[in-house]
Amino acid sequence: MNPRSGDLKLLRRIGEQARPFAPHLLCIMLLDLLATPLALLAPLPLKIAVDSVLGDRPPPFPFATLGAGSQTLLIAAAGLLVVVTFASLLQALGASLLRTHVGERLTLAFRARLFRHAQLVSFTYHDQRGTTDPTYRIQYDTEAVRHLVVDGLLPFVGAAVTLASMLYVSMRIDTQLALIALAVTPVLFALSRAYRRNLRSQSRQAKKLESDAMGVVQEVLTSLRVVKAFAQEEREQERFVRRFGESMRARLKIAWTEGGLGLLMGFTLALSTAAVLVIGVKNVQAGTLSLGNLLLLMVYLTQLYAPLKTISRKVASVQSHLVSAERAFALLDESPDVVDHPGARRLKRARGAFVFEGVSFAYPGSRLVLVNINCQVDAGTRVGLAGETGSGKTTLTGLLMRFHDPGSGRILLDGVDLRELRLRDLREQFSLVPQDPVLFSTSIEENIAYARPQASREDVIAAARAANAHDFIEALPDGYRTLVGERGMRLSGGERQRVALARAFLKDAPILVLDEPTSALDPGTERAVLDAMRRLMRKRTTLIIAHRASTLLACDQVLTLRDGVLAGAVGAPS
Numbered sequence: 099m100n101p102r103s104g105d106l107k108l109l110r111r112i113g114e115q116a117r118p119f120a121p122h123l124l125c126i127m128l129l130d131l132l133a134t135p136l137a138l139l140a141p142l143p144l145k146i147a148v149d150s151v152l153g154d155r156p157p158p159f160p161f162a163t164l165g166a167g168s169q170t171l172l173i174a175a176a177g178l179l180v181v182v183t184f185a186s187l188l189q190a191l192g193a194s195l196l197r198t199h200v201g202e203r204l205t206l207a208f209r210a211r212l213f214r215h216a217q218l219v220s221f222t223y224h225d226q227r228g229t230t231d232p233t234y235r236i237q238y239d240t241e242a243v244r245h246l247v248v249d250g251l252l253p254f255v256g257a258a259v260t261l262a263s264m265l266y267v268s269m270r271i272d273t274q275l276a277l278i279a280l281a282v283t284p285v286l287f288a289l290s291r292a293y294r295r296n297l298r299s300q301s302r303q304a305k306k307l308e309s310d311a312m313g314v315v316q317e318v319l320t321s322l323r324v325v326k327a328f329a330q331e332e333r334e335q336e337r338f339v340r341r342f343g344e345s346m347r348a349r350l351k352i353a354w355t356e357g358g359l360g361l362l363m364g365f366t367l368a369l370s371t372a373a374v375l376v377i378g379v380k381n382v383q384a385g386t387l388s389l390g391n392l393l394l395l396m397v398y399l400t401q402l403y404a405p406l407k408t409i410s411r412k413v414a415s416v417q418s419h420l421v422s423a424e425r426a427f428a429l430l431d432e433s434p435d436v437v438d439h440p441g442a443r444r445l446k447r448a449r450g451a452f453v454f455e456g457v458s459f460a461y462p463g464s465r466l467v468l469v470n471i472n473c474q475v476d477a478g479t480r481v482g483l484a485g486e487t488g489s490g491k492t493t494l495t496g497l498l499m500r501f502h503d504p505g506s507g508r509i510l511l512d513g514v515d516l517r518e519l520r521l522r523d524l525r526e527q528f529s530l531v532p533q534d535p536v537l538f539s540t541s542i543e544e545n546i547a548y549a550r551p552q553a554s555r556e557d558v559i560a561a562a563r564a565a566n567a568h569d570f571i572e573a574l575p576d577g578y579r580t581l582v583g584e585r586g587m588r589l590s591g592g593e594r595q596r597v598a599l600a601r602a603f604l605k606d607a608p609i610l611v612l613d614e615p616t617s618a619l620d621p622g623t624e625r626a627v628l629d630a631m632r633r634l635m636r637k638r639t640t641l642i643i644a645h646r647a648s649t650l651l652a653c654d655q656v657l658t659l660r661d662g663v664l665a666g667a668v669g670a671p672s
Contacts, residue, residue, distance in 0.1 A: 130256035149390030242422035450639030456507035485659035535598035537586030549605035
């Protein structure tokens, strides 16, 4: 694809993202445009002082009535200087505050959109990319929208208006000098164009290295017990320094490239300014230009080159931000592999009977994990799933909750194909208690209420009692308000398991999935958890993934998987 057409498409998408903020962006633009007349007025007091106070030239309107050489004219010029300076400061303050407000809101809206989409994309995407890369895109790459729109597009428009205004006024003063100053423009844009592609590729590489480097931090800090247990702190420190060193060198390379561009642009502008100064002084000596007008023209020339620098140098920063925008929109372009089908049916509460009809499934790039699964489970049945690790037990329950769709065959819930049901309604029918209970870094009460956020305190306590969790929670210093820490690490394994069971009790879903619920528990804790599980399973269709025979004793039937093939359905083990 043509890079330019790709950039235009990307800019259109950024414009669509910024469209809701159009009124605010217009206000910023108007404030920025106000800077142009203030900039035109800024050197006027100096011209009046040189030509009309020190010299005998008539002052410009509306100062003509004060007369050349008068002290009143000098005071008026000084007063104009103060007023213009104060107005410029107010304009800059207002524009800065509004730009920050709009920029932060724009970034938050884009960040929220990306975060929501990241929750919808397939598990395969997250399994392949990990959590660091999407996190980097949500936290850092989303800021590209603010940089490109608020700090890029608007200053570009303001710079263009300032450039046109300064050029017009300069040509009114001396056309020859204005054209000499303007002759440098093609050179500046040629330099920017020459550096654009190189900066783009360097920025893309730097972003990837930064994301990879952040992955080291997250991986080590989330696996700190293993790192310490194997005394690998120094090794991880070296890996950290190596990865971030690569990122640092990539950033330094970009800085060198940007610095080279700035050096060439600055030298080109210096040559142009020197040419204007030499010719301007000769014109003053020849009497075709006043000293005041030369000073005015030199000030305007500085302000003429400022927007040229802004427009040209933006090319450097824009490349980095376009790379970030590409990465952010690439995440948005990831299509969820499980979506609601058109006309999906609503489901209030299922009975819990399900049927697998010829179901096969393979993860992308992998062999078949499940092969031609056929089975039927009646509502209210307790079903054990047995088999070696990797035989497909967790995948089978994941298909039932539509974490994935079968490659072939279909799954029926109460006689209806899962793909015909609304995804949200379908998942409301399940309570999941995973092998490693997932707790959030908040209080115990909020973790239990995660299943039903509108639940009352009494409902939460009742669920905790049913899960045999109330007594240990009450014994904690802050009771139900105790913070569990990241991933619940302030609680023991058995305590986390019982909080997860309490969450399932509170949800009160008709189908229960228990994934190795007692695999890491001691016998005493296991008895308490099994007791709570028996209460939870009453009048619910239950799937229990387990290796322990004690866990499968409560099952009405056991399904055994061997290498993805259903070996048979038998009664509960004796």
